[in-house]
Structure formats: structure tokens, C-alpha cells
Amino acid sequence: MAETKKRKKKMIGLQPEGDIDWSxxxxxxxxxxxxxxxxxxxxxxxxxxxxxxxxxxxxxxxxxxxxxxxxxxxxxxxxxxxxxxxxxxxxxxxxxxxxxxxxxxxxxxxxxxxxxxxxxxxxxxxxxxxxxxxxxxxxxxxxxxxxxxxxxxxxxxxxxxxxxxxxxxxxxxxxxxxxxxxxxxxxxxxxxxxxxxxxxxxxxxxxxxxxIDTEVLEFIEATDRVDLEDAQVIVAGGRGIGGPQGFDVLSDMAKELGGTVAATRAATDAGWIDHAYQVGQTGSTVRPKLYIAVGISGAVQHVVGMQNSDYIIAINKDPEAPIFKIANYGIVGDWMDVIPALKAAWMERKQKQVANPV
Ligand SMILES: Cc1cc2nc3c(=O)[nH]c(=O)nc-3n(C[C@H](O)[C@H](O)[C@H](O)COP(=O)(O)OP(=O)(O)OC[C@H]3O[C@@H](n4cnc5c(N)ncnc54)[C@H](O)[C@@H]3O)c2cc1C
Structure with missing residues (x-):
């Protein structure tokens, strides 16, 4: 018994406490x-x-x-x-x-x-x-x-x-x-x-x-790899966007802004988008320069994953939605009206910049 104990200690590299000067x-x-x-x-x-x-x-x-x-x-x-x-x-x-x-x-x-x-x-x-x-x-x-x-x-x-x-x-x-x-x-x-x-x-x-008992033969990069944690711009959708098609619209917007799409757990649990896109306590913690929260109520479990974003724009049809409490800019309205209007304004601005570079 004593022998087994001794061997076990050695195997897992434990040293007797008395031998170590922690200071x-x-x-x-x-x-x-x-x-x-x-x-x-x-x-x-x-x-x-x-x-x-x-x-x-x-x-x-x-x-x-x-x-x-x-x-x-x-x-x-x-x-x-x-x-x-x-x-x-x-x-x-x-x-x-x-x-x-x-x-x-x-x-x-x-x-x-x-x-x-x-x-x-x-x-x-x-x-x-x-x-x-x-x-x-x-x-x-x-x-x-x-x-x-x-x-x-x-x-x-x-x-x-x-x-x-x-x-x-x-x-x-x-x-x-x-x-x-x-x-x-x-x-x-x-x-x-x-x-x-x-x-x-x-x-x-x-x-x-x-x-050195293993060898790396090849890296196979997943083409649909989600890199939320390093994204500078995130357009995130929640239950309020109504279904998987909503994410196509948000994806377009995200691409236009050079960013990526993300989601709440309500949206991922509904199967509208893969769980890899989930932000929050049980998803990714993100810190982009811009986080656009679309049809997201602002539940604490979501907010802990995105509250450190530099700028938060919230779009929600409910003026009382908690997400507005942490947003830098809030837009009360139906996302299906607001997102196309934002996109059009962005495109106009971009064209002006191309025509008149500073
Ligand atoms: C242990 C635990 C862990 C969790 N972890 C996470 C997590 O990691 N991430 C996470 O996100 N959640 C997490 N949740 C779930 C969380 O509590 C919320 O249920 C979830 O975040 C709600 O998602 P939502 O905002 O998309 O949906 P809802 O709360 O249903 O909000 C939908 C919003 O959309 C708005 N809306 C509806 N229609 C429109 C429209 N046409 N235009 C604009 N706005 C509209 C509504 O006014 C509403 O505010 C967790 C919960 C638990 C218990």
C-alpha cells in the first residue's frame, strides 16, 4: 500500500510540501x-x-x-x-x-x-x-x-x-x-x-x-471557421430577427463593414445559426470596436459577452429593451427598416469618400 502511494506520487510529479520554499x-x-x-x-x-x-x-x-x-x-x-x-x-x-x-x-x-x-x-x-x-x-x-x-x-x-x-x-x-x-x-x-x-x-x-512523440503532418483549415474573438466589427442577431434568413441580411451588412455576424443563444438554440457564433456567458466573449445588436433584448447572459465593445449600437422595436441601457446609440424600430437604411447611409458615405478622398 505504502509502495503504491509512493509510486503514484512520483508518477504525477508531486513533491512533498515540506521540501518547497514557496517564498x-x-x-x-x-x-x-x-x-x-x-x-x-x-x-x-x-x-x-x-x-x-x-x-x-x-x-x-x-x-x-x-x-x-x-x-x-x-x-x-x-x-x-x-x-x-x-x-x-x-x-x-x-x-x-x-x-x-x-x-x-x-x-x-x-x-x-x-x-x-x-x-x-x-x-x-x-x-x-x-x-x-x-x-x-x-x-x-x-x-x-x-x-x-x-x-x-x-x-x-x-x-x-x-x-x-x-x-x-x-x-x-x-x-x-x-x-x-x-x-x-x-x-x-x-x-x-x-x-x-x-x-x-x-x-x-x-x-x-x-x-517529441507526435508529428504534425498537415493543417486542414476549416473554411467556415468563426473568429469572433478578434473581430473588429460584429453585427449580432437575436430572436427579434425572426428566422435564419435574417442572418443572411446581417451577414451582408457585416461583410460591408468588414466584420462578422454573431448571435444570441436564443438564435443559436433555435437552429438559425451555428452555436460557434454565440456571444455571451456560454459562448464567446468579444471586444470589437463596433457591436451592432439587432433584435436582442439585452439579457445579462448575453451582455457579459459583449459589454466591453468600444461602441454598441442597439436596434430594437421595444423602447424599454434592457440592451438600450448599455448601448452608446439606440435605434427604436423594426430591424427590417433600420438595417437597409443604415446600409444605404453607409454606402452613400463610402461613395462620397471615394469621390472626395481626404
Ligand atoms: C445558464 C444560461 C446561460 C446562458 N448563456 C447565454 C449566452 O451565452 N448568450 C446569450 O445570448 N444568451 C444566453 N442565455 C440566454 C439569455 O438568458 C437570453 O434568453 C437570450 O440572450 C435572449 O436572446 P434574445 O435577446 O435574442 O431574445 P429575446 O430576449 O427574446 O429578445 C428578442 C428581442 O427582439 C426584439 N424584437 C422583436 N422583433 C423585432 C424587430 N422586428 N425589430 C427589432 N427588434 C425586435 C424584442 O423587442 C426583444 O427585445 C443563457 C441563459 C442561461 C440560463
């Missing part, structure tokens, strides 16, 4: 996600929020960049607020794979001892953070939507709980690092500052052959 753990580390040399915006949003927390803790803000030919991303991380960017750059790290990436993260965490490690709650971030958490004597709060630190240097990671009806704040009091994944669009990135000073520290990729 050596200092600073916040953001694991930067990139693909083909382009960073995901959630990484810069995380650096923005972490800067505030690092100042509260009087601790360094670190970024960890892994990939191949990605020095420019480490430089970007400094511009977005990191004091130190650890850079692990190697041909075998070109594409994300769970085992090599998680092994490198583990080595870096063990060597540089951040007290907090944050990841984007993307498919990759969730996979990576989960793989790392199983090898550290710590927990992982998934899908956080609020972060803070207190005077005891504890991370307060909050997330919706109990069927999204309340917020739970989760603390990891006994172990380090404290880890969380965070939804894209929840926080704002700092403005890029090319003069921000920081240090890039190269990290050698020490990988055992068995850590």
Missing part, C-alpha cells in the same frame, strides 16, 4: 500563444491585466514565448508590457504539440518560479495548462473572467459557476504557481509601446526524444 516564487508569467508567427490577442490582453496585478505585487511581469522564428513575438511581448520575455526558439517547436510545449513550460516554471502563471482559455491554452497542471503540485482555474491579487499575494480567479448563475472566486492557498486560463476578450491589452524596456532571455529547449 522563492515571484512574479506573473503569461504563456504567449502564437501560430505561424502571429500571437493571439488574448496573450496581449493577459499582459495588460497582469501588469496591473504585477504592480500591486511589486513583482516582475514575464512572458514565455515558444515556437520557431518567434523572436519578434518576444519583442512584441515587451512592447505590450512584459519586463522579461523568455524565448524558447527551435525548429521542433514550430507547431504546437502538447508534450514538447508542456515540458518546456514545466522547465521554465521550475527554473524561474513565477507565483502566477496565466494562459488564454483557447483550445491550445486549455490543453497546455491542463497538461502542465497535472505535473505541478498546484491547481488550475479554468475559463476565468475576473482576476485580482490580494495583500497575501493570492490570486483571486473568478469564473461563472452553478450553470452560470453565480460567480465563484477560486484561490489556491497552499501551492505555487497559482494558475488560471482566461477567456479572450475579457481584458484590454495595453497600447503597444515600442520604447518599453525589457529583457529577452533565451531558453534552451531541453527535450528528451520521448517528449
Amino acid at each position: 522563492k516564487y515571484r512574479g506573473i508569467m503569461v504563456v504567449v500563444e502564437q501560430r505561424d508567427g502571429t500571437a493571439k490577442s488574448v496573450s496581449w490582453q493577459l499582459l495588460g491585466e497582469s501588469k496591473r496585478m504585477a504592480e500591486k505585487l511589486d513583482a516582475p511581469l514575464m512572458a514565455l514565448v515558444i515556437g520557431h522564428n518567434v523572436r519578434h513575438i518576444a519583442e512584441e511581448a515587451i512592447g505590450y508590457g512584459a519586463d522579461i520575455a523568455y524565448l524558447c526558439d527551435s525548429p521542433e517547436l514550430k507547431n504546437y504539440r502538447t508534450r514538447p510545449y508542456s515540458r518546456i513550460c514545466l522547465n521554465v516554471i521550475r527554473e524561474y518560479k513565477p507565483e502566477i502563471v496565466l494562459y488564454g482559455a483557447t483550445y491550445t491554452g486549455r490543453d497546455l495548462a491542463g497538461a502542465i497542471a497535472t505535473h505541478l503540485p498546484t491547481g488550475l482555474t479554468a475559463d476565468s473572467t475576473m482576476l485580482d491579487v490580494d495583500e497575501e499575494r493570492l490570486l483571486h480567479a473568478s469564473r461563472p459557476a452553478f450553470s452560470e448563475k453565480m460567480m465563484a472566486t477560486i484561490l489556491c492557498k497552499q501551492f505555487k504557481p497559482q494558475m488560471a486560463t482566461v477567456r479572450s476578450g475579457t481584458f484590454e491589452a495595453l497600447p503597444f509601446d515600442k520604447d518599453h524596456k525589457g529583457e529577452i532571455i533565451p531558453v534552451q529547449p531541453v527535450l528528451k526524444p520521448e517528449s
Whole structure:
């Protein structure tokens, strides 16, 4: 029995609590996600929020960049607020794979001892953070939507709980690092500052052959991939648009504005559009420059996913609809009249600009 317990501990990488001096753990580390040399915006949003927390803790803000030919991303991380960017750059790290990436993260965490490690709650971030958490004597709060630190240097990671009806704040009091994944669009990135000073520290990729046990043969890009989280303009439809055909009209409008269409859960549950387009507590969190809410009442579960948009225009035939409380501009009317009128006004303006460029 004792032998089994000992073996089990070794297998999952747990170390006895007494051996570890937690006070050596200092600073916040953001694991930067990139693909083909382009960073995901959630990484810069995380650096923005972490800067505030690092100042509260009087601790360094670190970024960890892994990939191949990605020095420019480490430089970007400094511009977005990191004091130190650890850079692990190697041909075998070109594409994300769970085992090599998680092994490198583990080595870096063990060597540089951040007290907090944050990841984007993307498919990759969730996979990576989960793989790392199983090898550290710590927990992982998934899908956080609020972060803070207190005077005891504890991370307060909050997330919706109990069927999204309340917020739970989760603390990891006994172990380090404290880890969380965070939804894209929840926080704002700092403005890029090319003069921000920081240090890039190269990290050698020490990988055992068995850590590189898979090979990426090919990427097949889904043609209908929905990228709501990075969209700058979103035209979203709700139950008020009356059916799937309404989304064809909204799609046209979105294309005209260089954006994408989105939806409420009422519309996705009705099967008018795929669930991938859903914005809100159980969908995507978005932060576009412009969000046009069409036939959407403004239920709290929808609003939490889009309230950080720079400008919100609401179109609703009910002047009492709650969406007007958070909208910068509200238009009371039938969307079938308002959208064509908006589109015509936009086209006219565009033509004028072509005729009289500034
Ligand atoms: C646990 C849980 C999680 C949830 N998660 C989400 C989520 O992630 N995202 C989400 O969106 N919802 C979510 N919901 C559902 C949410 O509570 C609302 O039911 C939903 O957002 C309502 O969608 P809606 O605004 O499209 O529909 P409604 O509330 O029915 O509003 C339709 C609006 O359209 C207007 N309208 C009707 N006809 C017209 C017209 N011709 N022109 C203009 N306006 C018109 C009406 O005045 C009305 O205000 C969740 C609910 C629960 C319980």
C-alpha cells in the first residue's frame, strides 16, 4: 500500500510540501500563444491585466514565448508590457504539440518560479495548462473572467459557476504557481509601446526524444471557421430577427463593414445559426470596436459577452429593451427598416469618400 502511494506520487510529479520554499516564487508569467508567427490577442490582453496585478505585487511581469522564428513575438511581448520575455526558439517547436510545449513550460516554471502563471482559455491554452497542471503540485482555474491579487499575494480567479448563475472566486492557498486560463476578450491589452524596456532571455529547449512523440503532418483549415474573438466589427442577431434568413441580411451588412455576424443563444438554440457564433456567458466573449445588436433584448447572459465593445449600437422595436441601457446609440424600430437604411447611409458615405478622398 505504502509502495503504491509512493509510486503514484512520483508518477504525477508531486513533491512533498515540506521540501518547497514557496517564498522563492515571484512574479506573473503569461504563456504567449502564437501560430505561424502571429500571437493571439488574448496573450496581449493577459499582459495588460497582469501588469496591473504585477504592480500591486511589486513583482516582475514575464512572458514565455515558444515556437520557431518567434523572436519578434518576444519583442512584441515587451512592447505590450512584459519586463522579461523568455524565448524558447527551435525548429521542433514550430507547431504546437502538447508534450514538447508542456515540458518546456514545466522547465521554465521550475527554473524561474513565477507565483502566477496565466494562459488564454483557447483550445491550445486549455490543453497546455491542463497538461502542465497535472505535473505541478498546484491547481488550475479554468475559463476565468475576473482576476485580482490580494495583500497575501493570492490570486483571486473568478469564473461563472452553478450553470452560470453565480460567480465563484477560486484561490489556491497552499501551492505555487497559482494558475488560471482566461477567456479572450475579457481584458484590454495595453497600447503597444515600442520604447518599453525589457529583457529577452533565451531558453534552451531541453527535450528528451520521448517528449517529441507526435508529428504534425498537415493543417486542414476549416473554411467556415468563426473568429469572433478578434473581430473588429460584429453585427449580432437575436430572436427579434425572426428566422435564419435574417442572418443572411446581417451577414451582408457585416461583410460591408468588414466584420462578422454573431448571435444570441436564443438564435443559436433555435437552429438559425451555428452555436460557434454565440456571444455571451456560454459562448464567446468579444471586444470589437463596433457591436451592432439587432433584435436582442439585452439579457445579462448575453451582455457579459459583449459589454466591453468600444461602441454598441442597439436596434430594437421595444423602447424599454434592457440592451438600450448599455448601448452608446439606440435605434427604436423594426430591424427590417433600420438595417437597409443604415446600409444605404453607409454606402452613400463610402461613395462620397471615394469621390472626395481626404
Ligand atoms: C445558464 C444560461 C446561460 C446562458 N448563456 C447565454 C449566452 O451565452 N448568450 C446569450 O445570448 N444568451 C444566453 N442565455 C440566454 C439569455 O438568458 C437570453 O434568453 C437570450 O440572450 C435572449 O436572446 P434574445 O435577446 O435574442 O431574445 P429575446 O430576449 O427574446 O429578445 C428578442 C428581442 O427582439 C426584439 N424584437 C422583436 N422583433 C423585432 C424587430 N422586428 N425589430 C427589432 N427588434 C425586435 C424584442 O423587442 C426583444 O427585445 C443563457 C441563459 C442561461 C440560463
